[in-house]
Amino acid sequence: MGQVVLKGINKFYESVHAVKDVNLQIRDKEFVVFVGPSGCGKTTTLRMIAGLEAISSGDISIDGNVINTLAPMDRDIAMVFQNYALYPHMSVYDNMAFGLKMRKFERPEIEKRVREAADILGIGELLKRKPRQLSGGQRQRVALGRAIVRHPRVFLFDEPLSNLDAKLRVQMRVELKKLHLRLGTTAIYVTHDQVEAMTLGDRVVVMKDGVVQQVGEPLELYNQPANKFVAGFIGSPAMNFAAVTVTEAGGSLIAENSGLRIKLPDEIAQRLRGHIGREVILGVRPEDLTVAGSADLDHPCFDAVIEVVEQLGSEILLDMKVGESIMVASVEPTARVRVADKLRVAMRPSRLHVFDAQTEAAI
Numbered sequence: 001m002g003q004v005v006l007k008g009i010n011k012f013y014e015s016v017h018a019v020k021d022v023n024l025q026i027r028d029k030e031f032v033v034f035v036g037p038s039g040c041g042k043t044t045t046l047r048m049i050a051g052l053e054a055i056s057s058g059d060i061s062i063d064g065n066v067i068n069t070l071a072p073m074d075r076d077i078a079m080v081f082q083n084y085a086l087y088p089h090m091s092v093y094d095n096m097a098f099g100l101k102m103r104k105f106e107r108p109e110i111e112k113r114v115r116e117a118a119d120i121l122g123i124g125e126l127l128k129r130k131p132r133q134l135s136g137g138q139r140q141r142v143a144l145g146r147a148i149v150r151h152p153r154v155f156l157f158d159e160p161l162s163n164l165d166a167k168l169r170v171q172m173r174v175e176l177k178k179l180h181l182r183l184g185t186t187a188i189y190v191t192h193d194q195v196e197a198m199t200l201g202d203r204v205v206v207m208k209d210g211v212v213q214q215v216g217e218p219l220e221l222y223n224q225p226a227n228k229f230v231a232g233f234i235g236s237p238a239m240n241f242a243a244v245t246v247t248e249a250g251g252s253l254i255a256e257n258s259g260l261r262i263k264l265p266d267e268i269a270q271r272l273r274g275h276i277g278r279e280v281i282l283g284v285r286p287e288d289l290t291v292a293g294s295a296d297l298d299h300p301c302f303d304a305v306i307e308v309v310e311q312l313g314s315e316i317l318l319d320m321k322v323g324e325s326i327m328v329a330s331v332e333p334t335a336r337v338r339v340a341d342k343l344r345v346a347m348r349p350s351r352l353h354v355f356d357a358q359t360e361a362a363i
Helices: 042-050 092-102 107-121 136-148 166-183 194-200 218-223 228-233 266-271
Strands: 004-013 016-026 031-035 057-062 077-080 154-158 186-191 203-208 211-216 240-249 252-256 261-263 279-284 289-291 301-311 316-322 325-331 342-347 353-356
Touching (some): 031 042, 194 218, 228 279, 240 325
Parallel strands (some): 031 186, 154 186
Antiparallel strands (some): 240 252, 289 342
């Protein structure tokens, strides 16, 4: 079992409140990813679980046992760091076996565990090499192997892929997911990369300024963000936002600013009846904007001028001037568009998001 529960966790560095009242239950065998910008408290939270940072207040328990005062080596966890932390003078085999030797495991058991981990990671032929003879991806596998041989209740990962090139990161993400499914061990992973979080996590914990903003499955965060920060952080390219005023005309609700004037769909209009005359924030993802055609006449539309065209092969990103604002649309690669073109752009009405202008909470 490897259920981890954080109850009222706080961390202070003198006058700085780095982690604020975190409450979270991580289920056995679950892969949970902490994501957020630099300084949001995600790594500090992970280090408190590992025992590398003292807890200012609150309790952390694994399988019902509070571990606040336990030394890191007594918590039955294994941690993989960003910088691999391999011993340069030791072979791959000795690096993977070192922790077991320190715990006085018998030689046959050490041999068995190292060979099993090497087979799982596909590094059996590298066991005699030194770290300097390995590529970045191979070093990362060795660091993973050193954690796997421990057979811990919980794996902790502190941005383990951030030192790899883009192509290798994608490959290692897939391998990490396969590894988790094979081992069936609870995993807690920290990253600033929302794509990594979305592809790896069974659930994702979004943090900002030490506060947990939302916890949920990847698609739940994507489709139903709790606030503007989560909406803007999850998804690539990021969601477009526009400050609009809600008005009423002919029984319909209208959202408008200097460059937009759109009739709001009935479902959203019902939620905004109490906001007539007030400013709200309209959100729409780039993939939910299309070049308006005859089939889009019933959709909310607006005029835009193309400022930048980004050809990405599988899609085209259009940076567009809409009144005083810039919005990004993701369109089909077959679209024939050029800089300075004037477009009529349609929004998918069912995919619009609205946020309170003061609290930034979803409406």
